[in-house]
Amino acid sequence: MSLSPRIIALLLACLISAMTLIFLSFVDGATMNILFVAGLSSFAISFFLVLYAIELLVFREVNKMYKTIHKLKIRDFNISRKAIIKNTNPFKKLNDEIFVYVAKKQKEIDELKRLELFRREFLADVSHELKTPIFAAQGFIHTLIDGAVDDERVRDKFLSKAAKSLDGLDALVKDLVALSQLETGEVKMNFDRVDMAHVTHEIFEQLEKIAHAKRTSLVLKSTPPGPVWVKADAQRILQVMTNLIENAVKYGNENGHVQVNLEEDKKFVLVSIRDDGPGIPPEHLSRIFERFYRVEKSRSKDRGGTGLGLAIVKHILNAHKSKISVMSKVDKGTTFRFKLERVD
Structure with a gap:
């Protein structure tokens, strides 16, 4: 039989x-009246004191421990550290400390599971990305070894394709090394005074041939007009802008329009790269900065690239203490935005 506090x-x-x-x-000299009053008083005082001690200090806190266990089971980890510090009841402090400790360990376990899943997915992606150019080059070379080398036309064609596959493999390995160095902090940023307008014009010149082939116009708008100076690593910010503008041209529509806006305020320069291409479906927006993630895998493969460009862009901007955002509507176009510290 279980006994209640009462x-x-x-x-x-x-x-x-x-x-x-x-x-x-x-x-x-103890009369019956004295004994009656003393007995009744001691009974009443003892009853309420014991009830309070058991109900409030033991049973209620034990019930809270059960509730804590239930919250841990359903992964509800909301509790403030201030609440623990303010508590003077040792049962409450014990309960909350156990809760915080277990919650912290559970979060660590969840993070380890997430990283393990990420590691497996990354290894699978890397294996797939490496396998494609290796198998292609291997096939061309073995075909030549098997006798096709005697045909000069076939030989030149297959050697050219093998070289193209190996160039793609080289680009992939370089991007993987760069991304790994950025993530581990091995790459140190050399911050300097950089003119974003000049950088943008340089990239327009580099991409002129690609843009002309797609009949895409490249436009720079800066407010106010003229040089736009920011604090940045010149080489890395050039890499960021090249990737974003080249993507806008490659994945945009024929006869498209790519516009780079540079807007200054007191402390920052807002950089935006906008195209009027097919846009990115909403379900893909949260994942486009992941390694090897492609919105349309077949079309992305046809247009080249390693699938690491946007991941590298994100990490470079993180090193500049900036975050990149993306807004896109299907059939309306896509806009990438980030801020850089302004300098005079």
């Missing part, structure tokens, strides 16, 4: 009251 308090109060009466009965 029954326990009642039994203990009766025991204390009985002991009080027994003790007073041996005292000279």
